Amino acid sequence: MSSPSVYIKTYGCQMNKLDSALVTSALRAAGFGLTDNAKEADVVLINTCSVRDHAEQRVLSHLGHLKHLKKTRPGLMVGVIGCMAQRLGEKLFQHEAVDLVCGPAQIPQIPQLLADALQEKKKTLAIKQKIRQTKKPEDQNLALEQFESAYGIEDRQLPGQAYVRVMHGCNRFCSYCVVPYVRGPEVCRPPAAIIEQIRKLADAGVKQVTLLGQTVNSYKYTAGEKTYCLADLLATASNIAGIEWLKFVTSYPAEEFLDEILQATADSPKVCHYLHMPAQSGSDKILRAMSRHYTAAQYLELLDKARAIVPDIAVAGDFIVGFPGETEEYFQATIDLTRKAKYKNCFIFKYSPRPGTRADKKLQDNIPAEVKKRRNIELLAVQERISDELSRDFLGRQVKVLVEGLSKKAHLNLDQSSSERQLVGRTAEDWIVVFNGPISLAGQFAKVKITKTSPLTLFG
């Protein structure tokens, strides 16, 4: 029999994209085939996100579709992996389509679990029973570490780029957030393993590495006498030949190591001038209810400091609107902070109660859906004006971009007989740039002269 082929669908953040790439590598190494076409797959794996209810609903509707597909393809195996698998566990088997449930900490076992499940044709559950075990986190994560380090270049998501996780989990327990419950406590990876991995990726042609952590600036690892922080990783990775751009996301607004990280950003020409540091709200009362341990004024001070050390740093943010108890006055405070922060762009989310979190247990989701929606639209409009103003500065300027590939609208434009296509890339400051060029530029750097701008995109 030919080797079973697997289709992986990924929902959610960069962490999930990286997990899918790791699973792809591991499956290929174990002899599975990988396919981009769900219709010809023997196994469909859905890598899931639990951060908002909407993300889970999308997965459930995908499962509904797979249930129908299984009627015509009874041998098809369906696995739910990642955060939703950890959160819902066995309950997912109530959905007829689901054969395999595997949490984020168990993904190293996926090739074996799949091989067994295919052979024995039985439902398989692999999740962490107690997400906060007392065992030494280093032991718990040995398997994950080995799995992580084996990351193969062929499975990177975008040409010339790779994500490298520097830490697992999160210890912050913001009151609304499910991440610490599904991803477990914070465990930092050894610096030597991270640097070795970046070196391997560089040897294989990767030019940009993005270091990932839920609170990436709190990365800390003690080996012998020395404690390493993210600034050390950035400085060491800057010396690796072939790596030209280093990015890091997401930063938590706290003093911890931020000075050192910003200084490393200013000192190394390879560290990109980009800071993703979510505020979540501009109201001190809401920030307290969210268990975010800073005030709006402290947050803005951190931004001032960042801009003093790295003057042209581009800042991105996240906000949650409609958190329990958010009055119009508190929402106005968020608008004020947004204006003062001068973000390049913002990700704005409507509050979604997550079962098991403190906000869900203790606070009533008392902001009506239409009010959340209105505040979302209002805040987006405020940010759009700021982004528009910032983007206009680029008119007539030449920017360097790392080309990702075809733009989403590539099929709409250009003479099809031409070798030029509409491409998309990003600058070091994470601005999206759309321009015409040959597809052979994917994964390469290009210089683009900006001729038109919109709030989120530069055109050249």
Ligand code: SAM
């Ligand atoms: N660790 C990162 C941080 O603290 O900035 C982000 C992690 S979370 C996956 C990404 C974003 O989702 C958060 O910054 C927050 O704005 C949003 N988010 C998290 N929980 C949410 C919830 N219950 N409802 C709405 N948005 C939420």
Ligand code: SF4
């Ligand atoms: Fe969630 Fe807060 Fe941790 Fe970010 S820092 S992952 S929002 S608990």
